[in-house]
Amino acid sequence: MLSESKLIKTNQFNKKSYFKFLNSFKKLGYNFISYKQIKKKNNILLRHDVDFSVDLAKKIAIWDHKQGIKSHFFFQYDSPFYNLGTHKNIENLKLIKKLKHSIGFHITIKNFNTIRKDLLIFEKFLKVNGIKIDKIFSIHKIGSKKYNIKIPSYQNFFNFNSLGIYYSDSGGSFRFGNPLNNNEIIINKSSFQLNLHPIWWTSGNKIKKRNKIKNIKKLTTKIFDDELNTYRLL
Numbered sequence: 568m569l570s571e572s573k574l575i576k577t578n579q580f581n582k583k584s585y586f587k588f589l590n591s592f593k594k595l596g597y598n599f600i601s602y603k604q605i606k607k608k609n610n611i612l613l614r615h616d617v618d619f620s621v622d623l624a625k626k627i628a629i630w631d632h633k634q635g636i637k638s639h640f641f642f643q644y645d646s647p648f649y650n651l652g653t654h655k656n657i658e659n660l661k662l663i664k665k666l667k668h669s670i671g672f673h674i675t676i677k678n679f680n681t682i683r684k685d686l687l688i689f690e691k692f693l694k695v696n697g698i699k700i701d702k703i704f705s706i707h708k709i710g711s712k713k714y715n716i717k718i719p720s721y722q723n724f725f726n727f728n729s730l731g732i733y734y735s736d737s738g739g740s741f742r743f744g745n746p747l748n749n750n751e752i753i754i755n756k757s758s759f760q761l762n763l764h765p766i767w768w769t770s771g772n773k774i775k776k777r778n779k780i781k782n783i784k785k786l787t788t789k790i791f792d793d794e795l796n797t798y799r800l801l
């Protein structure tokens with residue numbers, strides 16, 4: 568076991584340990600590359616599903632860029648927490664693209680018949696605002712069925728290139744085990760997908776779900792507070 572593998576067992580998953588964690592793969596000879604350049608060996612597709620905050624996604628995009636990493640951000644067009652159409656978020660998305668990351672949609676399956684049309688409309692909306700979306704998508708929640716979902720002309724990132732190895736830290740813990748304990752990774756250097764949600768650790772070291780949710784609440788209510796403070800009331 569690599570010493571870095573202990574990082575994700577402790578409650579110290581913050582900016583510093585995030586960098587350390589990513590660096591441990593670099594030390595093994597891995598590169599974090601765009602899905603357009605993926606090869607069978609030594610590559611990692613780093614993915615971030617954005618469930619709560621475009622501002623935080625921008626922050627992570629800057630962190631990743633500073634590490635020389637190309638990552639993939641998936642945004643919801645129907646998020647209950649953020650609005651992709653605000654001036655600020657359009658600027659955030661532009662910056663993420665400028666940093667050479669990829670942007671796709673993080674979709675919720677409500678009605679299969681309308682999903683492709685939804686994607687085309689929102690793709691167009693972003694295009695007129697100067698943002699070119701990549702033809703990739705990931706699926707919000709709904710368990711194992713997500714591997715089989717196909718949408719014409721878009722690629723499902725869950726089974727991208729049949730990489731076969733997938734790790735995710737959903738909710739701040741690695742449910743499928745620790746990638747730094749997998750010989751297919753540390754010895755064979757097989758390419759794989761790493762799905763990280765740094766929002767669960769950007770706001771401190773609190774490990775309890777209750778505390779994590781409290782932090783997310785603080786972050787999302789701040790958006791409303793800032794907006795409400797711009798009103799001039801008599």
Ligand SMILES: [Zn+2]
Pocket residue numbers: 616617618673706707708
């Ligand atoms: Zn999600």
